Amino acid sequence: MDAPLAAPVADSLDRRIISALQIDGRASWHRIATALGEPERTVVRRGTRLLDSGLVRIGAMAVRGRSTVVGVRCAPGRARVVATALARRPDCVFAHVLTGTWDCVEEVLCPRDRLAGLVMDELPGLPGVVRTLTLPVLRHVRTIREWHAGLLTETEIAALTDGSPATAAPAPTDLLPSFDGAGELSRSDRLLVNALAEDGRCTYDELARVSGVSEATARRRLGALRRDGRVRVRAVIEPLLLGLPVEAVLWVRAVPAAVDAVTTALAESPHVRYVSFLTGERQLLVLTAFPDEAALHDFVTRSSWLREAVSVDVSMVLGSLKRGGMLAPWLRG
16 A cells, blocks of 8 residues: 555557456457557557556466455554455455445455354454454456456457457356355366466466476366356456546445346446445445546436435545455565
């Protein structure tokens, strides 16, 4: 949270390349250039610069267990310590420090048979924790993997996804399938995933050498893991790079019969990065990003979906310590 803000990317083409990587972090530069209608040499040069600078990071995360959202209220002056401890958990997907009632919010992947231990022992045992709110996710409507800020056309998106098994549309019931601890990965698959966690664009030759299998086997295994939803490859960025520096977390309570209509409307907005349906009083957790506070104000006061909402609580994001399973750069090492 004390790291300097990254400088904005150069122009709209940089942002479009970032959006393409968000759709498929392992897409070849040739495929991205073809989809965007840009010279391949230009895309390679700009894309490589974005990755080398650390402005865009490509990583992978194994999916183990069901998603659970946790809100944490901290003792005065302890929010930074608690948020860092949450972010360093290997099962943590994202961790943000907030304004408002809850000082921190995170999503963890926790098998349901371990949920009681998480709620009663692990979270209360963290120094500085005063109160926790634990909300199992019943369904994902959108995750950061599906968000690209509305910078690409439908034709460009189709060119990046069509015919690629690794980016095939997920099951309609949940954008992030989970396995609840069943079917553990083999040793070679774990090594492969660990390598991808550090660099999601590792070549198949590099993955083969790390995991001790042939290049053909590495290619086949990664394809199968991604198709089955057991491994997610994600481009992790700060929304600031796309001209969206104002982030907010919305806790939305909707009329029960209108939840589907509200979630559909939310998922259509380029400002909505993440939506999940939760247990608890407020059914929807929504992560958003905007160019300024005026745009956030308009979104939570004038959007059409508000007609079906009973209440909307807004918390500003003060800092992000983990996104897409990847720690903020200043926490790594």
